[in-house]
Amino acid sequence: MNYSKFVKEKAPEMIKLLGHLIAYKSVMDTPQIGMPFGKEAAAALDAVLSAAKKLGFDTRNIDGYCGVADYLPEGCSDIKLGILCHLDVVPAGEGWTVPPYFLTEKDNKLYGRGATDDKGPAVSALYALYAVKTLCPSLKHGVRLIFGTNEENGSADIAHYLTKEKMPPMVFTPDAEYPVINCEKGMIRLSLEGKLSDKVKSISGGDVINAVPARARAIVGAEYLDVLTKAAAGIYEVSVSCEDGMTAVEFNGKAAHASIPDGGINAITGLIDFLARYIKDDTVCALSRLFKFGHNDGSGVGIKMCDDQSGALTAVLSLAHTEGEKLVCGVDIRFPLCGSLDMIHKGIEGALSGTGITLCEFNGTKPHYTDPSGELVSALLKAYKDVTGEVGECIAIGGGTYVHEIGGGVAFGVEHDGTDYHIHGADEFVPIDEFIQNTVIFAKAIEEICG
Ligand SMILES: [Zn+2]
Structure with missing residues (x-):
């Protein structure tokens, strides 16, 4: 089938629909009746479902949480493949050179919030299915x-879907990168509490739990001003000053995503390591041993582990703040297939015992894994190779994609290694030729799996 020619002909229509979707500021907002994530997300959903209906698909809105568009070829009653996309976006943020909620076509690129994450892929999936319906009417499965x-x-949309509908046995989400992500580490977020002595008034740092913190700050007693000022003289990241009769210590590190922490410099553990050398505070000293500066492998809390499929465990102390005399810390852990929530829980409890630090919260999800030699992955890699000419392989990541909780699911596209599409940043874009190519790849994949 010549999907490429068909999709190129439909490109102006696709760009128009993408522009229509980008114009909805579908950032999570106050719920209203039938609109659990706010008015704009609901309107974006209505818009895509009405476009799908016009193209001849059976559409249904599932209580405003999500919507489906089904294609069941003549005489066929089973749905074999699901393609999962999302229409919500993160806030625009600062630094845009074009309007974020308006499609701007410039230098063969389409700019606007959601162009790559994930409104563009949603339009591509819709037109891929339309191309298959038009050019390959003898499909065997829905x-x-x-x-x-x-x-x-938090994907409450999927949780709601699962209470009402079955997931197809094979699902891919074009909400990450090519070629195929079949393995995602398990994720744990925990919080720790320890009491600070009167030597340390406060420690704070980090903005979000899933990032290596770039900055941290402590206020300690005035008596430490001289010794810490001298100690900081040779350390580029640390600065010490006198503040309201106390001593302020700042550490400037480097941010990184918590799933790839070795690219960052953890300001909280850097600060704690520095303080522990000069101030005998039990909580600070214990933390400096449990979360060693420069080590993100969980060795200090006894949970270092690694396997061939998913790689090494990462543990990042990413948040710290002080409540009265209490220091509260947040930790982000990503663990490989060989680990389990229970194993890690026990390991951390063991490491904390006798330190005076307590584990207050512990929430996690298991790792996700789909067979790389199964039918879905083989078909997707074949479609990818047929269209791009590149031989692709499965990859494992530390983050969680949209299919993390969906058995038999994988992430497939649409980002290519080496390009920064500015997702979640300013001037997000999709190159027009990739917007078209993604659509062709999805069409081939549908035919491969359901043909
Ligand atoms: Zn996304």
């Missing part, structure tokens, strides 16, 4: 497009 509206804020 296909379901699922449009969610809460991926950026």
